[in-house]
Amino acid sequence: MALLRREFAMLFGVLRPCRRAAVRTASALRNLCKPPASMVIGLYRIGFLAFLMALWQVAATRMGSNVLPSPLATWKAAQTLVGEGQLIVAVGDSLTVYLSGFAIAVIVGVPLGVIMGGFRILGKTLEVYVFALAATPRVAFIPLIIVLLGLGVEAKTFIVFLGALMPILINAYAGVLAADEELLEMARSVGARRGRIFTSIVLPGAVPFVIVGLRIGATIGLINTVVAELYTAVRGLGGLLAIYGNTFRMAEYFVVVLTLAAVGVIVTESLRYIEARVSRWRVI
Amino acid sequence: MTSAGDPAERSGDAEVRVVLDRVCKSFVPAGGGERVSALHDASLSVGSGTFLALLGPSGCGKTTLLRLVDGLIQPDSGTVRVFGAPPRPGPDIGFVFQSFRLIPWAKVSRNVDFSLRDLGLTAAEREERTRRVVKMVGLTRFADAYPSALSGGMKQRVALARALAPEPKVLLMDEPFASIDAQTRELMQIELMRIWTRRRPAVLFVTHSVDEAIMLADEIALMGPRPGKVIETLPVDLERPRWTYDARAEPRYVELRQHLSSRMKQFVLNDPASEFFGRDLGQPDATGP
Ligand SMILES: Nc1ncnc2c1ncn2[C@@H]1O[C@H](COP(=O)(O)OP(=O)(O)OP(=O)(O)O)[C@@H](O)[C@H]1O
Ligand SMILES: [Mg+2]
Numbered sequence: 276m277a278l279l280r281r282e283f284a285m286l287f288g289v290l291r292p293c294r295r296a297a298v299r300t301a302s303a304l305r306n307l308c309k310p311p312a313s314m315v316i317g318l319y320r321i322g323f324l325a326f327l328m329a330l331w332q333v334a335a336t337r338m339g340s341n342v343l344p345s346p347l348a349t350w351k352a353a354q355t356l357v358g359e360g361q362l363i364v365a366v367g368d369s370l371t372v373y374l375s376g377f378a379i380a381v382i383v384g385v386p387l388g389v390i391m392g393g394f395r396i397l398g399k400t401l402e403v404y405v406f407a408l409a410a411t412p413r414v415a416f417i418p419l420i421i422v423l424l425g426l427g428v429e430a431k432t433f434i435v436f437l438g439a440l441m442p443i444l445i446n447a448y449a450g451v452l453a454a455d456e457e458l459l460e461m462a463r464s465v466g467a468r469r470g471r472i473f474t475s476i477v478l479p480g481a482v483p484f485v486i487v488g489l490r491i492g493a494t495i496g497l498i499n500t501v502v503a504e505l506y507t508a509v510r511g512l513g514g515l516l517a518i519y520g521n522t523f524r525m526a527e528y529f530v531v532v533l534t535l536a537a538v539g540v541i542v543t544e545s546l547r548y549i550e551a552r553v554s555r556w557r558v559i
Numbered sequence: 560m561t562s563a564g565d566p567a568e569r570s571g572d573a574e575v576r577v578v579l580d581r582v583c584k585s586f587v588p589a590g591g592g593e594r595v596s597a598l599h600d601a602s603l604s605v606g607s608g609t610f611l612a613l614l615g616p617s618g619c620g621k622t623t624l625l626r627l628v629d630g631l632i633q634p635d636s637g638t639v640r641v642f643g644a645p646p647r648p649g650p651d652i653g654f655v656f657q658s659f660r661l662i663p664w665a666k667v668s669r670n671v672d673f674s675l676r677d678l679g680l681t682a683a684e685r686e687e688r689t690r691r692v693v694k695m696v697g698l699t700r701f702a703d704a705y706p707s708a709l710s711g712g713m714k715q716r717v718a719l720a721r722a723l724a725p726e727p728k729v730l731l732m733d734e735p736f737a738s739i740d741a742q743t744r745e746l747m748q749i750e751l752m753r754i755w756t757r758r759r760p761a762v763l764f765v766t767h768s769v770d771e772a773i774m775l776a777d778e779i780a781l782m783g784p785r786p787g788k789v790i791e792t793l794p795v796d797l798e799r800p801r802w803t804y805d806a807r808a809e810p811r812y813v814e815l816r817q818h819l820s821s822r823m824k825q826f827v828l829n830d831p832a833s834e835f836f837g838r839d840l841g842q843p844d845a846t847g848p
Contacts, residue, residue, distance in 0.1 A: 461660040464629050465721075466649030475673070479664050538842040556664045557703040 344526035349533070352526035361515070366534065371512035372428060373500040373538075376435025380492055383436075383523035384443030385485060391444075392451025392481070393473060402448070413499065417506050426508040430499070434507075438499035439492035446488025450481030486550045493542045501535065512538075568655040576729055576761040577605040577628055584623055584639035597623040600637070601787030605778075607728075608759040612776035614819060615824045620787025621765040622657060626733045628685060629654050630765060633816060638813065650678055650725035653760070657733040661706040661721075668693060668702040672722045678725055695754065696720045712743040719747075724755065730760045748775060749802055756799075766820055769819045772814055774801055781822060784830050790822070 328346055336551040344352070356362040391398035391405075417434060424430035454477045462472045504513025512531050519528035585596040598620040603625055605611045626632045627639050630646035639646060646652060653674075657812050661670050669690050675685045693702050698715040706714055722730060736744040752775065755762060766772050769827050772779045776795050783790045795815065806812050 440594060457656070457658060457660050460631060461654075461656060462673075464631055464648045464652075464654040465725075466647075466677045467673075468677070469675065476662070479662075554664075557705060 285328070290406060327454075341523060341525060342530055348526045349529045352386070353530045353533075356527060356530055365510070365512050365515050365531075366538070369500055369504065369513065370538070371502065372431040372511065373435055375498055376432040376500070377439050377493060377496045379432070380436045380439035380443055380496065381489065384440045384492070385447045387447075388444040388447025388485075388488075389451055389478070389481070391448045398448065398452075405441070405444060405448075409445060413437050414439075414502060414506075416513065421507060430507050431503040431511075434503035435496045435499045438498065439496035442491035443485075443488040446491070447481060448485045450484025450488075451477055453484065454480050482553055483550070486546060486553070490543055490546045490550075493546060494539065496538050497535070517559070527542070565572065574641060575604050576607045576609075577603070577763065578638075578640040579603045579624070579627070580638045580640075582624075582627060582634045582639060582822075584620070584627060584632070584634050596786040598627075599633075599788050601782075601788045602790070603780055603789050604679075605761050605763060607761055610755060610762045610775060610777045612764045612772035612779045613782060614769065614772045614779055614823070615782030615787070616784055616823060616830070617767070618787075618832070619782045619784040619826070621782060623787070624782075625654065625733055625763060625765060627770060628652070628729070629743060640700075650674065650781055651728050653722035653725065653727035653730045655715075655718050655722045655730070655732040655735045657735075657737070657765075659706070659716055659718045660775055661717055663706055665716050666703050667698060667709070670706065670717055671724050672720045674724050680768055692720045692724045695723070696750070712739045712747070715739060715747070718721065719751075723758075726760075728760050730755075730762045732762065732764045734765050736771070737767065751775070752800060752802075769816055769823065770807075772819070773797070773815050774806065779815075779819065781819065783826050793819075 282555055303466070331346050332344075335343045335348075340348060353362075391401055413434070416437060420430050420433055420437075424433055439519070458476050460470060462476050467475070500511070500518065501513040504511045505517055508514075509517050515531045515533075516528065519531060580596055580602050582601045583596070584598045585594045587594055587662075601620070601624060603611075603624075613624065615621055627634055628641060628646060629652050630648045631640075641652065648654075658742070662673065665673070671692055672685055672689045675688060678685075680688065690699075690702070693699055696719055698713060698716055698720070701709060701713065706717065706805075709717065715738070719735065736747055739747060748771070764772075764775060773795055778792055778794055780792045781790045782788065792814065797809060797811055798804075
């Protein structure tokens with residue numbers, strides 16, 4: 276809950292006081308669930324998973340296997356899909372599109388957001404357009420992208436890039452703008468010049484914001500990967516989704532859905548891990 | 560050269576480190592609205608090696624005065640001179656802020672080192688100096704700790720170390736001990752006196768506490784509110800070090816204390832913006848229900 280609040284505060288730039296309070300609650304929460312508690316939470320999670328599986332099983336028997344496959348049928352389908360190799364190929368295709376699109380979005384978005392924040396006039400000039408673009412459903416651009424880039428990897432990568440770019444850029448921008456006024460004045464009083472103030476106060480202060488942006492960007496990027504694969508040349512996990520969905524092979528379809536979920540979890544958890552590493556100073 | 564009324568001339572040019580002459584400063588509040596006058600015709604001069612306490616009620620412009628002396632903000636009118644020139648923020652003037660203002664993602668030693676970066680020292684010299692100052696404030700064991708692991712008193716000592724590290728000739732301290740418990744405060748005061756005796760920077764020390772002002776200062780500048788100005792400057796002619804004997808029992812101490820306390824109380828009672836405005840403290844709760 277606290278984490279969510281923090282993300283919203285950062286995303287919308289409702290900045291300092293809110294951020295402080297949120298950080299405090301977040302670290303208080305983290306302190307509450309240290310070692311022994313985290314083991315208990317782990318057990319609860321496994322318990323909940325068992326509950327979900329049971330629910331799934333019950334729903335599957337009620338609805339019939341051509342609507343909802345049972346967990347066991349799904350597991351068997353997974354084994355064949357992996358064994359025959361098409362799942363691996365699809366994951367490879369999707370990851371290529373996803374990771375390269377996301378990487379380009381990071382390489383473009385973070386510096387652009389930082390520059391916009393650093394040069395206030397530039398930022399003020401561009402922010403209207405950035406916000407407008409961020410508010411436009413990016414799917415709207417897909418036909419145009421297909422016309423320009425075709426149906427291949429380039430078009431798919433671009434769709435992912437476009438989706439991930441905005442949250443990354445906007446959060447980096449917000450992070451720079453949210454620089455702590457008191458620290459800035461302290462740095463000025465010490466005689467630090469603009470460049471040093473920027474690198475030693477403004478940029479490190481923006482890191483938590485940037486990471487939240489990366490996490491949101493990673494999620495949207497994954498969504499756009501699937502969307503791109505559905506709209507353009509049908510390949511990757513999105514392609515399998517379309518094929519199995521259209522032919523009502525629900526067990527295989529479920530395997531693909533779960534694979535996507537796994538990719539999403541792995542990526543966002545890695546980012547969370549990175550966040551914990553860079554903000555070690557907060558937790559003592 | 561200068562007019563007879565110039566405070567710099569009155570106290571002898573060479574000796575004077577900080578001079579404010581009829582300084583006015585007002586602010587437009589962040590949310591917009593009417594200009595607030597923070598300082599009006601404030602004049603003050605601080606001789607070299609002098610420990611001056613700025614005593615005044617909340618909101619009378621003490622922080623504003625320090626920021627002017629550091630050159631962080633410019634006066635609307637009047638002049639501010641430090642070493643005879645308009646001040647520029649830098650290593651010659653140290654500032655201990657009311658809030659600690661430590662960099663949360665930097666360890667203690669890096670926080671202290673932060674004020675040494677523009678002095679043209681080598682990395683080794685900076686490291687050596689940092690170690691020395693951190694030791695001076697008694698935090699050697701915590702040099703590699705992040706600020707979040709420190710108590711309020713320790714954070715304040717880091718802030719003090721950062722301000723002292725470049726060996727400033729003027730030290731500005733904004734209620735540095737206000738948020739520290741009484742025991743630690745007294746130890747910190749003694750420690751500060753020791754450092755000051757050794758280095759002898761000119762100190763402008765802001766405080767709400769009459770006792771703190773008398774125990775520490777050579778001179779006390781009493782400030783009054785709305786608009787903020789320096790009302791009077793009083794010498795504290797009590798022998799130093801004041802902790803080695805019971806200075807509080809001295810007649811001069813009692814006299815100063817009574818005078819300053821009653822003036823401070825008056826400010827609050829006569830200030831229309833104060834909650835205690837117009838109350839008669841002589842009567843047992845005349846305004847009660
Ligand atoms: N940046 C600013 N913007 C708007 N108003 C300000 C600003 N700085 C100070 N003021 C106003 O100027 C007046 C004096 O403020 P200042 O902070 O100097 O008081 P102070 O004596 O330090 O008070 P305290 O003892 O509570 O710290 C106050 O009325 C305050 O509201
Ligand atoms: Mg103040």
